[in-house]
Amino acid sequence: MTDLTTNYMGLTLKNPLIAASSGLTNDISHLKQLEEKGIGAIVLKSIFEEQIIADTEKFIQKNDTDKMQTFSTSFDNIIKQKSYQYDEAYEYVRDYAQEQTLFDYLNLITEAKKTLKIPIIASINCVSAQNWHYFAHRIEESGADAIELNIYLLPSQIDMDGIELEKKYFEIIEAVKKQVNIPIALKLGYYFSGLSKTINELSNSGIKALVLFNRPFTPDFNIDKFEITTSNIFSSKHDYAHTLRWLAILSGRLGCDLAAATGVHEYRAAVKQLLAGADAIQIASVLYEKGFDSIAEILNGIKTWMEAKGFTKISDFKGKMNQLSVKNPASFERVQFMKLYSKI
Ligand SMILES: Cc1cc2nc3c(=O)[nH]c(=O)nc-3n(C[C@H](O)[C@H](O)[C@H](O)COP(=O)(O)O)c2cc1C
Structure with missing residues (x-):
């Protein structure tokens, strides 16, 4: 019996x-369908x-139009302009306005749960890292x-160096951590000057x-209309390969779990991400392009492949091809590149 259970x-x-x-994950009917299809x-x-922040601005304008002429993207600046300063009124306006925005979102969480x-x-x-505590806490309360x-x-x-930019990630994590007990995942891009080091530090940030x-x-x-x-x-x-390389290099070395995202459209790509060490795999584009039946297709593909290889559970092969496990760890770096280009 093939067991696909995993811990993430x-x-x-x-x-x-x-x-x-x-x-596709924004309303209850889609969420139900995704569950029915096996996600x-x-x-x-x-x-x-x-x-x-925009909703907060609307709220303030509605309630005090004479003073609110300009809008800064920083919520704290808005409130300062309003002369509420950091007093009780500030807290109230902020929390009340944010509550309006969050209402539908929190309802969706409650209904989904x-x-x-x-x-x-x-x-x-x-x-x-500003104005965070409230949202994260209410999200947890909603279930x-x-x-x-x-x-x-x-x-x-x-004029901003990597260190300054990277600091922001840690500040945001700290702010959210103070407000919630539920687990926090961080989804990020790859524009870091020292990608592996930064990812390692982030993985150990809680x-x-x-x-x-x-x-x-x-x-x-x-180019006809000169529009962006x-x-x-x-x-x-084909887009799965970038994630595959970094998962393979980093898995087994970090302080937290890893989910592979981007470019998983079929079971082979999913199997590869698991072999690279992914604990879970996120999919979006394939759900839009092939519909929700692609979930069963990918899952059945993984199961069939596992049976053929004699694996009964995910942990039998998770990380089997990461850099720590393969015979030639240099394959993930320059050697493969040299081999390829010297032949062509
Ligand atoms: C139409 C669309 C809307 C998206 N909206 C969000 C979003 O609100 N938040 C987010 O973190 N990612 C969002 N994403 C990114 C996806 O979650 C996912 O990371 C990305 O599409 C790569 O995965 P894929 O190759 O399976 O599509 C969106 C993607 C698409 C295609």
């Missing part, structure tokens, strides 16, 4: 396949820090099994999992 950030998943945060866990659509059996992971897309922080900090400022990697939004140009557009919202089936 302290949660028991009936299989390692997780529906990644997307527009192991779900990450809800992210709530954005900016979304909360009432209706579904699989773990529900809330998601917050954030860029700073979420875990929180995934999608920290999207592009190193685009030419989080329970790292999701490698987020797929960065990439702008494109419309969005390119390739969905990944392709």
